[in-house]
Amino acid sequence: MVYTARLFRLSATYGSTTLGLRLLHSTRPVGSAALGQIQASQLQKTLTTKPKPLVPKEDLIFGHVFTDHMLTFEWTAKAGWGRPQIKPYGPLQIDPCCAVLHYALECFEGLKAYRDAQGKVRLFRPEKNMERMNNSAERLHLPQFEGSQVLECIKELLRTDERWVPEGRGYSLYLRPTLISTENTLGVHRSNSAMLFVIASPCGPYFPTGFKAVSLYCDETNVRAWPGGVGNKKLGSNYAPSIGPQVMAESKGYQQVLWTIGDDHELMEVGTMNLFVFWRTEDGNTELVTPPLDGTILPGVTRDSILELTRSWGEFKVSERKINMKQLARASDEGRLLEVFGAGTACVVTPVNRIHFQGKDYQVPLDPANSESQAGPLAARIYNTLFAIQYGELPSKWSVVV
Template sequence: MSPPSADATTITATTNGVAGIQAAELQKTLTTNPKPLLPKEELVFGHTFSDHMLTVDWSAAEGWSKPQIKPYGPLSLDPSCSVFHYAFECFEGLKAYRDESGNIRLFRPDKNMERMNSSAERLYLPQFNGEEMIECIKELLRTDKRWVPEGKGYSLYLRPTLISTENTLGVHRANKAMLYVIASPCGPYFKTGFKAVSLFCDETNVRAWPGGVGNRKLGANYAPSVGPQVAAEKKGYQQVLWTIGEDHELMEVGTMNLLVLWRNEQGEVELVTPPLDGTILPGVTRDSILELTRSWGEFKVSERKISMKQITKACNEGRMLEVFGAGTACVVTPVKCIHFQGKDYNIPLDPSNPESQAGPITSRIYQTLFGIQYGEVPSKWSVVV
C-alpha cells in the first residue's frame, strides 16, 4: 500500500505499480427490473434506494479492479471478513440536486473524496484518485438520473463506503477491500423540516478524544452515539450536545458540526466553531459556512475552543445570538435550547419574527447554501453532472 496521503486529487493512477481507479474502464450492467419511484412526499431519509450501485474491488497484489455499475443488491461477504470484526470501514455522504433546468448537480464532491482518503489512510485501507472516483459517481448519477427528485429540499443522497473484505480473524492491515456507492432519494433529514431543535448536553459520554479518530468519518464513531441519543430523547431533547474535559468544551451536536453566533466578551459579533484539533470532523458544510461568512466580512469568524461556561454566561448576559448545527444531511439546523446541569438555556431565534424557526444569520446561511446547491446562486462549488 502507498504511503499515507491526505490529498485525494494528487494520488496517482497507479500505486507502487498496481492499478488505480480508472473511470474510463467503468463497466455497466443495467437492471432488467426497474423499481417504481415513490412520491417524493413519502421519502424517508435512507429508506429507499435507486436501481443501481457502483462497486470497485481492490487487492494489495493487483490494486483497483475495473469499476462496475450493476443492479442494486446484497453483497456476498465471508463471515470472517475483518470489516465485521474490527470495524475496517469508512464512508462519506454527499448529495445530488436537480436544478430548475433539470440539470443534476453535486456540491463540492472533491472535499468528500479528500476526506474519504483521509479516513482510509487512518484505517490503512487503500486510497484512490478522487477525480477518477467523482467521474464514476457522475456516471452512476447519469444511469439513475430518474431517481434525483425535483424540488428544493429534495435530493439523491450518495453513500460511498470502503470496507475490508479480507477473510481473516487476524488483526492486521487489509489485503482486500471494496469501495461501493449506493444512492437514496430523500427529502428533509428531520421530519419536522427546517425547525429549531433542543439539545441535551451529555456530561458523561464523549464522542471523540485527542489522538483518536473523531476527525475521520468511520462507522465505529457512530454506533456508540446511539445510546446517549436515545437517552436525550427520553428526556425530551432532540439531539445530544457533545463536550469534553472538565470545562465541558464544545465538540459537535448529534452528527453535525456546531456553530455559535454571539457577542463575545470584547463586544464583537462573532461566529465561532470548535477548531479542527483532531477530535472534530472536518465537515464540508462547516468549511463552506466558514468560507462563505468570511467572504461577507460582516462579523468576526473564528475557529477556537469554546466551553459551556462561556455559553451559559453569554445566555445569562443576553449576548447569545444564534446557535446551529451543520452537516450534509440537514445542511443547517437551528438550535432553540441547550440543557446543561439541570437548567434549560434558551437560544434566541428571530426577535423580529416570533414565528421564525431560525435567527437571521442562520436563515441566510441556509438559503445561500441551498441556492448554490440547486444552481440558483453561481458558485464553483456546484458541479454540473
C-alpha cells in the same frame, strides 16, 4: 521493461441487449505505479432487467428507498484496484469472518445530487468528500484512490439512475460512498482486500414544513472523540457508541446530544453535526465561532463552506477556536447569546432553541423579527445562500454539473 497490452470493453447490458459497446486499447508497464489504480475509462455497466417503480417524492423517507444500481470497486494488495462496475443494486456477498464485521474496518461519506430548475443534475463540492474519504482510509490502512477517477464513476452512476434524482427545491439524491475491508481471516491486522461501493437514496427536504429547531442535552459523562483518536475521520465506529447517549437524551425530553470534553466542558459537536455559536463576546464584538479542527472534530464540508462564506461577507468576526459550555451559559444569562446551530450535509443548518446543562435549560434566541420562524436570521441566511448554490440558483464554483 516489459509491457502488456490489454483490451477493455465498456459495455452496458440491459436484459439481452448490450448498449454502447466500445473497445479501448492501452499499454502500460507491468508493476508500474499506474497498475492497479482506478480508471474511470475501464468502467463496466450492467443494467437491471427489473427497474423499480419510483416512489412519489412526497412519500420519501431518508435512507429507506434506493435506486436501481450501485457502483463497486474491488481491491487486493496484490493486484490493486480492479475495474469499476455499475450493476443492479443488491446484497453484497462477503465472508462471515470478514474484517469489517468483526473489527469495524470501514469508513464512509455522504453527499447529495440536486436537480436544478433547468433539469440539470449537480453535485456540491464533491472533491472535498473524496479528500476526506482518503484521509479516513489512510487512518485504517485501507487502500486510497484517485478521487477524480471515482468522481467520474459516480457521475456515470448518476447518469444511469438520473430518473431517481427528484425534481423540486429541497429534494435530492443522497449518495453514500463506503469503503470496507473484505479480509476473510480473523485477526487485527492490515487488510489485504477491500471494496469501495456507492449506493444512492432519494430524499425529501430535511425540514418539509420549514425550520424545526432542536433541543440539546449536554452530556457530561460520555465523549464523542478524544485527542489522538479518530474524531476527525468519518468512520462507522464513531457513530455506533453515540446511540446510547442519544437514547438517553431523548428519554429526558431532548432531541440531540451536545458533545463536550474535559472539566471545562469544551464544546465539540451536536449530534452528528458540526457546531456553530453566534454571540456577542464580552468585549462587545459580534462573532461566529466553531470548535477548531484539533483532531477531535470532523472536517465537515458544510462547516468549511459556512466558514468561507461568512468570512467573505466581512460583517462579523469568524473564528475557529475553543469554546466551553460555561462560557456559553454565561453569555445566555447575560443576553449575549444570539444563535446556536448545527451544520451538515443532510440539513445544511439545524437551529437550536435550548440547551440543558447542569440542571438548567438555557434558551437560545430564534428570529426576533419573526415569531413563527424557528431559525435565527444568520442560520436562515446561511441556509438560503448554500441552498441556492446547491440548486444552481446562485453561480458558484462549488456547484458541479454532472
